[in-house]
Each structure stands twice: as C-alpha cells, then as structure tokens.
Amino acid sequence: MSTIAVVGMPNTGKSTLFNQLTGSHAHIGNWPGLTVELMQAELVLEGQPVQLVDLPGIYDLRGHSEDEAVVRRFLESTPVELVVVVANASQIDRQLRLALQVRQLGLPALLLLNMADEARRFGVAINTERLAADLGLPVILLSAKYRRGLAEARQVMAEALTGEPHQQAPVRALDSRLAQGDAALDGAMAQLVQAAVSLPPQWRDRLTRRLDAWLLHPLLGLPLFFLAMALMFQAIYAIGVPVQEGLATLLDQFGQGVIKPLLLPLPPFLQGFLLEGLYQGIGTVTAFLPVIFLFFLAMGVVEDSGYLSRAAYLMDAFMERLGLDGRSFVLSLMGFGCNVPAILGTRVMRDPGLRLLSMLVIPFSLCSARLNVFLFMAAAFFTPRQGGLVIFGLYVMSFVAALITALLFKGRFGSNEPLLLELPPYRFPTLPQMLSRAWAEVRHFWFWARRFIIIGVVAVWLLNNLPLGVVPASAESLSGRLGTLMEPLLAPIGINPKLTVALVFGFIAKEIVLGGLAVIYGQADPAALSRAIALDVSWPQAVSFMLFTLLYTPCLSTVAVIRSESKRLGFTVFSVLWSLLLAWLVSFVFFQGVSLLQRLGALG
DSSP states (O other), rough: EEEEEEEETTTTTTHHHHHHHHHHOOOOOSTSOOOOEEEEEEETTEEEEEEEEEEOOOOOTTOOOHHHHHHHHHHHHSSBSSSEEEEEGGGGGGGGHHHHHHHHHHHOOOEEOHHHHHHHTTTEEEOOOHHHHHSSEEEEBBBBBTTTTTHHHHHHHHHHSSSOOBOOOOOOOOOHHHHOHHHHHHHHHHHHHHHEEEEOOSSHHHHOOOOHHHHTTTTTTTHHHHHHHHHHHHHHHHHHHHHHHHHHHHHHIIIIIIIIHHTTTTTTHHHHHIIIIIIIHHHHTTTHHHHHHHHHHHHHHHHHTTTTHHHHHHHHHHHHTTTHHHHHHHHHHHTTTTHHHHHHGGGOOOOOOHHHHHHGGGSOOOHHHHHHHHHHHHHHHHOOHHHHHHHHHHHHHHHHHHEEEEEEEETOOOOOOOOOOOOOOOOOOOHHHHHHHHHHHHHHHHHHHHHHHHHHHHHHHHHHHHHHTSTTTSSSSSHHHHHHHHHHGGGGGTOOOOHHHHHHHHHHHHHHHHHHHHHHTTTTTTHHHHHHHHHOOHHHHHHHHHHHHSSOOOOOOHHHHHHHHOOHHHHHHHHHHHHHHHHHHHHHHHHHHHHHHHHHSSSO
C-alpha cells in the first residue's frame, strides 16, 4: 500500500484535514504537540487504498524536540510516495519553511494551504499558480474546517501517485541534506512571499484584538479564565446529572425487568455474579457517559477556539517560577480528559528536567475517570449548587497539588528551555466538529477503559463473595479482610474498609472505583447507591475519599506511560510514592481538621 506522510507546523489544521479526508478522529486542538503519536488511516484515491500518516506538528525538520525527532526518524526509516505539507494560509509569510526543507530532501510533495477562509477574511491574497511555479510543487488552497477544496486535494494526491507503483526510498542522512541555514531559508521565504502573496497593510482580525484586550489583560485575564472554567463545570454538572440519573434509571429497569428473569435458571452464585457484579458495575459507569460527553464537548470548544493557548500565555510567567512553563499548564488542562495523552504531550519539550517535572505534576489533573466518582459523591452528599462548587474546588485542589509538587522539586528537575508560543486567531469550531470530537473521546474512553472496568468489578465482586458461604462484603469476606488489614493506615483519614477496597482497585483504573462501589454496596441504581453510601459514610469522610482519589497513585496506564516516556524506573517509583504520600497528608489534614471543628461545635 502506498504511504502518504502529512507534515506541518502546529496550529495549521493538519489533524482536522486528516479527519476530513479519512473519517478518523485524530486529536484536534490549537496547541503544539497535541498530535504526539503517528496517527494513520486508510484513504481511497481513485479506487486505490493508500495509507495516510499524520506526523506530529513541528516547526523545523532540524529541530531537537522529541516530536521533531519522531518526524526525522519516520522520514529516514519509512519509504513514502508523497509528502503532504500543510500550511496556514493566513500566516503564509511564516509557514513556508517546512515546504522548502521537504523540497531540499528531494521528496515528492504537495503543499496544501489550509484555512483559506481565514486568509480571505484577514485580507491575505495568494497566487497559487505563481507560488507552485516558484516552489516546484503543486499548491492548493482549501478550508478543511468547511470541507472546501478537499475534492481538488484528493485529485492532486491521486495524480501524484499515478504510474508504476514505486516507493520513494527513505531519506538517509537527513541532517546533511538540510544544509541550508536559517538566513538562506528566511531569504527564500521572503522571495516567495514577495512574488506570490499580497499581505494587508494592517491585520484585519478585529475580533481577536477586542477579545484579547480583555482575555489577555494583565490583571483581568486569569480571573476571567478561572471564572469561565467555573461556569463551564457548573453547566456540565447542571445539565449532565439529570441526564445521567435518567439513563441510570433505564439501565436499572432493564436489569430488573429483562436480565434478572433470564438468569433465574442459573445457580444463585452465578446469578449474583452476572447481575450484581458484572451488569451493575458496568451499568453504573455507563450511566456517567453523558456527563463525560458534555465535558469533552466543552473542553473541545475551549481548545479549538484558541483560548487554551491564551491560558498558557497568561500562566507562563507564573509557571516559570515553579520551574515549568505555559506548555506544562496546558498539558495539565489536557489531563482533565486523560492523563495518558497529556504525558505523551511532553515530547514537545526538549529539556529533560522540564519533561520530568511536567510528568510529575500532570497526574494530579482531575481526569474524566475521577470526574465520574466525584459527580456521584457530590450528588450523594450535597445540593446541586454545593455539588458544583465541590467539583470546582477539587479542580482547584488539583492545581494546588501540582503547584506544591513543582515548588518542592523544581531544584531537582531544573530547566532553562525558552517557550515558543503561537496565539492563533479566535475561531469557533463547527457543530459537526464539536459533536464528532466529543463522541470520539467518549468512545475512546469507553472502549479503552471497558477491559479494566470488567476486570475490576468482577474482582471486587469475587472479593466480596469469597470464601463461599460468607455474608457479601462482611468482615469475613476477602474484601473485609483486606479493608481490615489496611484500616490502621486509612482510618486516620476517614476511609472505611469498604471504601478501601474501591481505592485498591482504583489503582488499576479510576473507572473501576464507581463500579466497585456499586458491587460493594450491592446497588446498581445511583440513587439507591447514594442512599446506601450516605448511611454508611459521613460527608467529611466522603470529601476525604474524593481528595485521596484525586491525588493518589494514577491509574496503571498512566504509570506505564510515565515509565516509557521518562525511561527511568526510579523516577516512576518516586512519582507513585509521592502521590500516595501527598494524598494521605491532604486527606489527613482535611478530615482531622473538620473532625476537630465538629467536636468544637463550629461545624455541622
């Protein structure tokens, strides 16, 4: 199968183009380094299947970041028939460097000038015929966001692959082929722009200037950002919880009305395993998928609009004092979805100290799996308004934990790497883009997590019901013995033996915690499970449990990624032990502090 490589600078809409051409769902966002793995999908051109590979966004083929090294290694080791260079048409005066470097390598190439709609809006006019003649490459204007120009791009790609099947040999000694220095490249770019591009005398993007006057204000910028985040979480909570409760009721009715009668011929032990263990555990987690969908929908708007890059800019000076930079802040925000891709995103950092310190703080981000647990616990113990504030408080606590960690260890993982940051114009994603991305993230969350959920809830059920003949989840069961064994360690922070079992399995994947609680308390319906836990646990214990879940050891997949990206076993062990210690200390201070105030009569 022929191979087409897609390269481009960050923030050029490269992943959007990849999705539109192939129907795949590469991660889309206005931040350098979001595409940190080699996304690939099959594309049919003129009836022939080809392999389209979306390479990480880079600024220079000679750069030294991990992403730039990934692109170089790919071109040096993989035969390709065509290199598609994607550039931002509205910033073409700064976007031709990669096209010139690919031309130096002698690779067959095509230049796609994306975001043509923005270029016209900003007053940028491009003579594609003259530019193609001067570059010696086909040049096409398109707008991947609105699917304009895609048919022409597919046609030119197909024409480039016509003739006898032949794979371009890998580029050997790539660095020696890129002998042209920065001054020569800048001069060549200037000549191309002068000959084929008409730039406006003044930037026409008034909307971006007006919004940035407020959103990048030295005093108001950060308060406005955190206010926007707080409102976003309140909206997600207000809309998502009723939907979640309705879905949970339907799943419970289906289990009792359809599945339970079907299981009656089976032995009681097997009935309990399938209904109370497997179905109820998975169903409880499934009921929270609408909330996860809303979360990714909202975060997608924040990322794709360009606001996330502004947040990095605003936070950079502060993060620098912590030994980090604005990229670390944005990757921590990415960790709200999942810690794994956020840690992979540290590949854009060249300095090893900065990478390691970022890997140490990112796991404190409140990922979507933890969000499931917190939404449930907040609804069980607090009013809707209080619940929204509790959720926001946990997000704030995640930043505080990252701040404390960075302050304590910045001397050990020092860095002097400068931050290169591009602020794209504000743009609102289309509704199909928003829905497609949110659905892709939920689908990835479910299909990736389901194996852990199934293994976890089955293991919890077996611990609750073995040895045979014991009262489920009693002190004589395996789970009861495990909880009793760990009680001296966790009792000072208010976590009882039943919650202990859920935490133990939460190390495998935080998705298991909620399903494990459903199995432990024998309740599938969230309302019934809430009542059962509320009778067994006080609100200070519940908050202490949420704090510990937020801060303690990340899931097994995150630990594995930290090991693979850091390439240091000692650092991986250190990150796990530090998160456990910090989680215990924070929960201890909270629970013992609240208990003291309650004894003094100052708190209900």
